Amino acid sequence: MQIEPTQSMWKNGALIRWEEATIHPLSHGLHYGTSVFEGIRCYETDRGPAVFRLREHMVRLRTSAKALHMDIPHSVDELSAATLEVISANGLRECYIRPISLFGASGIGVNPLGYPVDTFIIAFALGAYLGEEGVRNGIRVHTSSWRRVSSSSVPASAKICGNYVNSALAVMEAKQNGFDEAVILNEHGFVAEGSGENIFMVMDGRVLTPPVSADILPGITRMSLMQVAADMGYAVEERDVSRGEMFLAEELFFTGSAAEITPIREVDRRPVGKGVPGEVTKRLQAKFADVVRAKDEKYIGWLTFVE
């Protein structure tokens, strides 16, 4: 997706100009994928811009880093404050925020222990990840021929950049085959997630999603949606889902910071339900839109307002 540059970003504790941002070509994170990142959204509200679940994202950044033995020398509070600083410095009202920490340049070789760690926080405007049309009318997906990276090889539930080679292969294959996105099965053949989204299904009116033990990324939108759905009175369940069960689902949808809630209208060339976004999905989408835009007091604690 194309984005417009902004004026400044945050690097290792201070704002720098967008044009000043550089990475050494010998950075370990570039050669070996040893970097961790986040994706966060900030929404325009009546009380000004507000970042959705900022703290939770920064906690996950540090948890992903821990899985790589990477010590990010900034606390959750510091990273959160830096995010607000970048948003206000650039006068952004609604934006997407991309924090990233990487092992820098120190030498050559696979072992990064003791290497410097560089952290950037970048914010910019971003539209619907899977398209406006997709959010409204649903997208078409297929089951990938690639299996989800397994926790027996890498920490699959950490947001480690190298893990995204798997996602990139899956989404390229999906696009080349004429689909909007891929559903990736895990090593055991159960449904894991999309290339950059968690997946939910509605079965007999219940809201189901694969468990974290299915080698998914434990999505913050996923966690939030599970709580909102339960509060709305839906039975919510985490359990393994087979490929074939997707064909039985009344509704299917993706969740993610970038993707928000995107309905799936077709899977493996079979219509999901009636082939249009379902009622439960639409109700959840509407509620979620209220939650992130500070229109529901109950979840106001999930927002950090930019002064």
Ligand code: PPE
């Ligand atoms: N699974 C994967 C593999 C994933 O990358 C994401 C986020 C999710 C699930 C949903 O997690 P959460 O955002 O916490 O609800 N994908 C991010 C990056 C997408 C990208 O193309 O870059 C995102 O949505 O920001």
